[in-house]
Amino acid sequence: MFDLRNAMVDLERSFADWRWQMLAAGLRTPELVEELELHLREEVEQQMRFGADPLEAFAAAVARMGSPVVLQREFRKIGLWGARFWWVLLGIGSFGLVQTAMLNLVGPMIFHRHASVFLSPKWWADWFPSYLVWVSFTVAGAAIGWAGWRAQRKAARQ
């Protein structure tokens, strides 16, 4: 006699194996794998409603989904990480700029003395070189981040 309970246990095991295959192929975004798995589950249920055996339905659904390696390649093309990278860089750059501004503008108001980085009596001798490096790094960080993000958005819109 066909044992549905055992078949369902096997089906769950197959789903777990499939998730491992996705991970192994490099699809490491949990939300994405979950979305694909929910699709498979819907397809399997649909086929079972028409009387298919759970494992056969699973094999057919996985075949329709296509190879994990091909899927991963397609998702990689989207470049979600690219956008995130530029945002991070933009964040670091802006953070640097805000910090510099705080140090030079807000700092003196709070501590009633000039920010040593900017307006100390011998600032040009003591701090100027490192200050210059600091400012150019943050400005460059912000500029590169912004340009990169713009370029990425433009490429994505085409």
Add this chain to the structure above:
Amino acid sequence: MIRKELVAASAEPVILSLLAKGESYGYAIIQEVTARSEGELHWTDGMLYPVLHRMEHRGLIKSRWGESETGRKRKYYSLKKDGKAAMSQHHAQWSLVHSVLTGLRKERYV
């Protein structure tokens, strides 16, 4: 069966037009496209998701997690403003291609 290049090229306008009717999710999108094209427009299930994610990344559509009637999680997609504009553009372009083809075919029989 429609050639795979044409299937790929028509994916975006078809998805946009489908979502213009209301939000939907991956499985239902594939089912509807298959039904509407009587199986001629064949999408592999795996192909749809990278397309959806790319469109979301480009700001044409947005997604939200919801629940199905049976309480299962589901990711629903819906059209954004930029998506509507892109859809109109697609429609204009495809109509143009269609009218060129129809015009040429008519001329053959004149």
